Amino acid sequence: MKTPIIAPSILSADFADLEKTFKMLNQSEAEWIHLDVMDGNFVPNISFGMPVIKNLRKLTTKVFDAHLMIEQPERYIHNFKVIGVDVLTVHYETQIHLNRTIDLIKKIGMKAGVALNPHTPVSLLKDIIAELDLVLIMSVNPGYSGQKFIEHSYQKITEAKELISATGSKALIQVDGGINAANAPKLYAAGADVLVAASYIFNHDNPLKAIRNLKYF
Ligand code: DX5
Ligand code: ZN
Numbered sequence: 001m002k003t004p005i006i007a008p009s010i011l012s013a014d015f016a017d018l019e020k021t022f023k024m025l026n027q028s029e030a031e032w033i034h035l036d037v038m039d040g041n042f043v044p045n046i047s048f049g050m051p052v053i054k055n056l057r058k059l060t061t062k063v064f065d066a067h068l069m070i071e072q073p074e075r076y077i078h079n080f081k082v083i084g085v086d087v088l089t090v091h092y093e094t095q096i097h098l099n100r101t102i103d104l105i106k107k108i109g110m111k112a113g114v115a116l117n118p119h120t121p122v123s124l125l126k127d128i129i130a131e132l133d134l135v136l137i138m139s140v141n142p143g144y145s146g147q148k149f150i151e152h153s154y155q156k157i158t159e160a161k162e163l164i165s166a167t168g169s170k171a172l173i174q175v176d177g178g179i180n181a182a183n184a185p186k187l188y189a190a191g192a193d194v195l196v197a198a199s200y201i202f203n204h205d206n207p208l209k210a211i212r213n214l215k216y217f
Pocket of ligand 1: 067140141142143144145177178197200
């Protein structure tokens with residue numbers, strides 16, 4: 001049975017006990033771990049950066065999926081590779097030379113993703129989609145966990161799916177923000193390959209069960 005890839009975002013985890021969080025994640029059926037890096041400029045919030053990710057890398061062999069909500073992410077591509085990131089996603093809205101940034105991420109040996117804010121149309125990816133490993137559709141305004149899912153995101157998933165099949169792109173569609181057990185099946189049916197969730201998983205009494213709820217329905 002084909003199922004979505006689940007990428008728990010540790011943004012809602014207990015930052016005083018990330019070792020415990022990673023023990024749970026290692027036991028879970030989540031394949032990826034989503035790392036939200038924020039700079040207080042591109043988004044209002046500041047989260048964590050490279051020293052934290054470098055240390056977390058010792059705690060798991062799961063895929064490290066870093067979502068960079070920072071200005072000029074191209075300055076740090078090499079650093080993220082060195083600390084063990086596997087999938088590196090930059091925001092479309094931060095880029096003047098997106099093609100150059102994507103080339104560099106791939107040349108260094110990571111998978112390359114582009115994230116779209118809720119107001120950024122999928123059609124803007126037309127001339128780069130063939131180069132991408134991942135398209136991240138933000139279903140909340142980036143910056144915080146625990147926000148309400150934006151319903152228009154389904155439409156954007158459909159558009160991304162159409163663009164991907166029309167161009168023969170191999171890009172995965174990732175959706176991030178406000179995801180829970182109620183909307184996960186609909187997102188998967190619409191074409192999402194990777195589901196990110198923070199508050200639904202980490203506020204659940206049983207995070208392992210929450211991860212299963214997002215994956216099997
Ligand atoms: C928001 C982050 C998300 C966030 C998701 O800016 O990119 O990854 O952690 O949190 P929930 O699942 O609570 O909306
Ligand atoms: Zn994210």
